[in-house]
């Protein structure tokens with residue numbers, strides 16, 4: 356029986372169930388994620404926020420097959436990838452269904468490849484012809500506000516903001532169904548941050564699903580449809596961005612909301628922040 360692509364598209368692009376990740380050797384095993392469940396619908400942007408060390412990057416790496424889950428399941432585009440080995444994950448990533456952007460674009464860009472070669476590479480891996488890859492790369496540049504003068508430069512010859520826009524373009528040029536962005540704006544100055552957030556908002560309108568990870572609620576707030584909050588390896592809260600911001604339930608989320616100056620006209624009440632902190636550490 357042939358599968359109906361429209362039906363397949365209706366299911367979640369990413370479904371994580373009861374995910375458990377540990378680091379370290381057996382005797383000193385430390386739990387980085389515990390019982391994390393999260394579903395991302397086609398075209399949806401899910402923000403994941405949490406403080407440093409809460410397990411955000413671990414979740415991203417698990418969903419990309421870069422770190423092994425010790426329990427739980429991961430389903431990508433209807434395909435259960437939980438038991439995948441190294442090679443199957445690599446093949447899945449190469450198919451371009453799921454892509455990623457990291458905080459430091461130098462990690463996702465080969466320093467010895469020109470920008471043009473970097474952008475064409477994921478297409479060439481998929482078997483797209485050189486000519487068509489060149490056309491598609493050029494067509495994509497304006498969407499990330501880059502000019503074609505940059506195409507024959509090396510990553511080291513670009514500014515940090517330009518490099519991150521190249522990394523975003525590289526992740527999106529294969530038209531993936533899902534892109535995981537781990538702190539994509541955290542290393543940028545405010546003008547570049549605003550520009551990337553604007554670009555993400557526009558790309559979101561094209562129907563790609565985004566998982567946008569940040570320690571900064573303010574960055575995620577304007578882009579995400581839904582927000583999930585990680586705290587010490589557990590997902591403590593999830594809901595529509597509006598609900599999470601206007602009626603945060605978990606003390607940690609309340610602290611985040613009160614501490615995000617851009618979400619409030621009045622400065623956050625210091626006494627309230629202290630009280631929330633005390634609650635968390637009780």
Ligand SMILES: Nc1ncnc2c1ncn2[C@@H]1O[C@H](COP(=O)(O)OP(=O)(O)O)[C@@H](O)[C@H]1O
Nearest residue numbers: 378379387405406407408409410411412413414
């Ligand atoms: N490769 C690793 N080996 C051992 N521990 C790690 C490794 N990566 C992360 N951790 C630990 O796992 C926890 C979660 O880290 P991480 O997922 O990087 O958090 P975040 O991205 O939210 O800052 C932290 O306690 C961190 O020290």
Ligand SMILES: [Mg+2]
Nearest residue numbers: 411412413538
């Ligand atoms: Mg991280």
